[in-house]
Amino acid sequence: MSWQPDFEELVDEHQSMVFSMAWRITGDRGLAEEIAQDVLLELDRHLPRLGSANHARYWLRQVTLHRSTDALRRKRTKAASLGTDVWEELEERHGLVEMDRESPLAVRMEQLLAALPEAQRAAIVLRYQEDMSPDEIAVMMRAPVATVKSNLQRGLKLLRARAEQTLKEFVR
Amino acid sequence: MDHKDLGENEMQDFEIKLRQAMQRQEAPLGLKQRVLARARERRRAERRPWWRVHFAQRIAASLVLAAVCGGVAMYRQQMEERRKGEEARDQVLTALRITGRTLDRVNEKLADDDK
Numbered sequence: 001m002s003w004q005p006d007f008e009e010l011v012d013e014h015q016s017m018v019f020s021m022a023w024r025i026t027g028d029r030g031l032a033e034e035i036a037q038d039v040l041l042e043l044d045r046h047l048p049r050l051g052s053a054n055h056a057r058y059w060l061r062q063v064t065l066h067r068s069t070d071a072l073r074r075k076r077t078k079a080a081s082l083g084t085d086v087w088e089e090l091e092e093r094h095g096l097v098e099m100d101r102e103s104p105l106a107v108r109m110e111q112l113l114a115a116l117p118e119a120q121r122a123a124i125v126l127r128y129q130e131d132m133s134p135d136e137i138a139v140m141m142r143a144p145v146a147t148v149k150s151n152l153q154r155g156l157k158l159l160r161a162r163a164e165q166t167l168k169e170f171v172r
Numbered sequence: 173m174d175h176k177d178l179g180e181n182e183m184q185d186f187e188i189k190l191r192q193a194m195q196r197q198e199a200p201l202g203l204k205q206r207v208l209a210r211a212r213e214r215r216r217a218e219r220r221p222w223w224r225v226h227f228a229q230r231i232a233a234s235l236v237l238a239a240v241c242g243g244v245a246m247y248r249q250q251m252e253e254r255r256k257g258e259e260a261r262d263q264v265l266t267a268l269r270i271t272g273r274t275l276d277r278v279n280e281k282l283a284d285d286d287k
Contacts, residue, residue: 011207015199023197033200037207044211106193128187129194160186 003052007044010056015040017057017130018064024125025068026075027114035067061130062140069118105163115162120155123148 018039022032042063043056050056105112113121122141126132134152138145 007211008204008208011204015203015207016196019199019203020196024194033203036199036203037210040203040207041210041214044207044214103189103193105189106195109193124190125194128191129196131191156183156187156190159190160183163186 003050005047005050005053005056007047010043010047011040014043014057014060018060020129021061021064021125022068022071024110024113024129025065025118025122026072027110028071028075031071031075032068035064035071039064039067058140061126061132065122065126065140069122072118108163108166112159112162112166116155116158119143119147120151120158123151124155124159127152 015036019032019036022035022039023029026032026035039060043060046059047056050059113124116124119141123137126137126140127134132140134145134148137152138148141148
C-alpha cells in the first residue's frame with residue numbers, strides 16, 4: 001500500500017522538531033521560525049517525491065540542518081563585517097528570551113550550544129535532540145564517521161566545561 | 173574505581189542531563205496556520221490552468237482593442253461629417269457666387285436699357 005501523506009498531519013507531527021533544530025543550530029529564535037516556515041512549505045512541494053514517513057522525517061532533518069547551517073554562516077559573515085561579536089549578540093538575545101523549562105542546563109541550552117563550532121553543534125543536536133546514531137549523522141552531514149565521533153566527543157567536553165563555568169551555582 | 177572510570181561516569185551523567193535538556197521545544201504559536209495558509213495559496217495558484225491565468229490579460233487586451241476600434245470609427249465618422257459640411261459650404265458659396273454674377277448681369281442689362 002503506497003504512502004498517502006496528509007500535509008497538515010505532517011506539519012503537526014514535525015513542526016517542533018524542525019523549529020528546535022533550527023533554533024539550537026542558529027541560536028536565533030526569530031531566524032529559526034523563518035527557517036521552520038520555509039522548510040515546511042518546501043515539504044509541501046516535495047511531498048510527491050517522498051515514499052514513507054521515515055523518508056519524510058529524514059528529509060526534514062536534512063533540509064533543516066542545511067538551511068540552519070547556511071543561515072548561521074551568513075549571520076557570522078554579517079556580524080564579522082559589522083564588527084560585532086555574534087556570541088555577545090546571542091547572549092544578549094537569549095537574555096531576553098523567556099524560558100520556562102525545568103533544569104538550569106535546559107534553560108541555558110541554546111546559550112551553551114552557541115559556544116560550539118558549527119560542526120560540533122550540529123552533531124550534538126542530531127545526537128541528543130534527534131537521537132541519531134553517529135553512523136546516521138555521518139550520512140546526513142556527508143562526513144566520515146570518525147569525524148562525527150570526534151566532533152561529538154569534543155562538543156560534549158566543551159559543553160560540559162562551559163556548563164560548569166556558567167552554572168556554578170547548580171553544579172553539585 | 174580509577175580516574176578514567178570517574179571521568180567516564182561523569183560524562184555519562186552529563187549526557188543523560190544533556191538529553192533531557194535537549195528535548196524538542198514547542199513550535200511558536202501560529203506557525204502551523206501560517207504554513208498551511210501559504211501552502212493553500214501556492215496550490216491554488218498552481219492549479220489555475222494556463223488559459224485562466226491569462227484570462228484577465230486577454231480580457232484587458234480585448235477591451236483595449238475594442239476601444240481603439242471604436243475610436244477609429246468615431247474619428248472616421250467625424251471626418252466624414254466634416255467633409256460633408258465643407259462640401260455643403262462650398263455649394264452654398266458657389267450658389268452665392270452664381271447668384272451674385274447673375275445679379276451683376278441683370279444690373280448691367282438694366283443700366284444698358286436706361287441708356
